[in-house]
Amino acid sequence: QKEVEQNSGPLSVPEGAIASLNCTYSDRGSQSFFWYRQYSGKSPELIMFIYSNGDKEDGRFTAQLNKASQYVSLLIRDSQPSDSATYLCAGVNSGYSSASKIIFGSGTRLSIRP
């Protein structure tokens, strides 16, 4: 069973600090990874995607991918109360030919305290 693992949290971070969210995956063939943010009762929305080893930055968000260690992370700088949500890590399963079957982790709940 190909899996994506996340710590469920909650992860509590003071406002203005850096929040670090981590994810590991078991499928070495996974090519692309996504971070989705999900507010309570709402649908997930894409924050970042990454497919190359290294860092990818977009505003306050940085995604990091280490394929050798099968590890993906998301850093949120200058954390704001509006960042409080559940963050879902997901990887594209290489076992499917055309439809991109994404494997989702169970999510990490992040709480930014004022």
Added chain:
Amino acid sequence: DGGITQSPKYLFRKEGQNVTLSCEQNLNHDAMYWYRQDPGQGLRLIYYSQIVNDFQKGDIAEGYSVSREKKESFPLTVTSAQKNPTAFYLCASSNPLAGDNEQFFGPGTRLTVL
């Protein structure tokens, strides 16, 4: 505006009833997906469809059925065979044949069995 719509937002079902959840997209995406999310859990794939008139079972297809008669529409029927259907149901679409694996989500339908 391009996007995915789901209806109804809330749905109540009596034991033994079949109910159908609607999902429509105007993004011209080839692939569509149905996920189930239980409280505090990640997303689990029910069914997915790569093209019109074709669909495949996901990880938890038992008790569910789908159809894909039009590119824009991918309705999900929750049958009486599904023993514990109370959950948040999310529909998504993507365009993997165009090299875009990102999945866009609809707003979700919350199903409750009375």
